[in-house]
Amino acid sequence: MPTEIRTEPPRQPEVEDLLRLSDEFAFALYPPESCYLLDVSELEKPGVTVLVARVDGRPLGITALVQNVSDPTAPAELKRMFVHEDARGRGLAKALLQAAESAATAAGIAELRLETGPLQHAAIALYERAGYERIPNFGPYVGDSFSVCYAKPLTARVS
Numbered sequence: 001m002p003t004e005i006r007t008e009p010p011r012q013p014e015v016e017d018l019l020r021l022s023d024e025f026a027f028a029l030y031p032p033e034s035c036y037l038l039d040v041s042e043l044e045k046p047g048v049t050v051l052v053a054r055v056d057g058r059p060l061g062i063t064a065l066v067q068n069v070s071d072p073t074a075p076a077e078l079k080r081m082f083v084h085e086d087a088r089g090r091g092l093a094k095a096l097l098q099a100a101e102s103a104a105t106a107a108g109i110a111e112l113r114l115e116t117g118p119l120q121h122a123a124i125a126l127y128e129r130a131g132y133e134r135i136p137n138f139g140p141y142v143g144d145s146f147s148v149c150y151a152k153p154l155t156a157r158v159s
Contacts, residue, residue, distance in 0.1 A: 003092065005061075005099040008052040010043035014059045015052055022062070022082035029119050034146035036115060038064060038079050049103055053083075053096050060087035063096045065103055065112075075111035075151065076104050081123070093126055101130075105154050113151045115141045124148065 008015065019040065026035045043050050047069035053061030063081040068074035078100055083093045104112050114132070116123045132150035141147035 003053060003055050003095065005051055005053045005095060007049055007103070010040045010050045010064075012059075015050075015062065016040060018052075018059050018062050018082065018084060019080065021084060022080060025082065026117075030117055030146045034117070034144050036079075036140060036147075038066070043080070049107075050080075051096060051099050051103065053087075053092050053099075055087060055092070060084040061092045061096050063100050065100050065107075065109075067107065067109065072108070073110070075113045076107075076109045078112055078114040081114070081116075088122075093123070094130070097126065097130055101152075101154060109154060111151055111153050113138065113149065115147050115149050117146055118148050 010016070010019065023035075023037055026037060038048075042048070043064055047067040049065040051063050051065070052059050061083040064079045066077045066079050068076070081093065081096065083096070101112065113135070114127065115137070116127070127150050130152070132152045135149050135151045137144060137147050137149045141149055
């Protein structure tokens with residue numbers, strides 16, 4: 001089963017279906033006010049790179065790299081990391097994470113941050129295995145007991 005991860009526009013029916021499944025997953029675990037999900041219009045904004053993992057052409061994983069366009073030295077945030085239940089346990093999340101880190105490094109980003117929920121044990125294990133360390137909640141996540149935040153310094157690519 002060939003897997004391809006590439007930058008794609010979020011406004012595609014198959015990708016929007018994947019985002020809908022991601023929404024359903026999050027809302028099944030957490031109250032709505034603790035679900036910080038970017039919608040398609042937010043994913044289309046400048047500074048956002050959407051990566052889609054396709055297996056045999058079918059989109060089964062997604063993540064977004066969100067840069068601060070007003071401050072390119074600020075850490076970027078990883079958002080909307082999700083793998084379809086049909087593809088879990090096959091290393092797709094790890095591949096998406098590595099692709100996002102490579103894209104961030106190529107863009108000169110020095111640090112990646114992310115937020116996940118305390119009930120997402122597999123995600124937390126993935127991030128910790130990949131070298132992310134727990135940090136105090138930042139930005140909109142401050143004070144939210146349903147949020148846990150992580151960060152990882154990246155080695156910038158030297159041109």
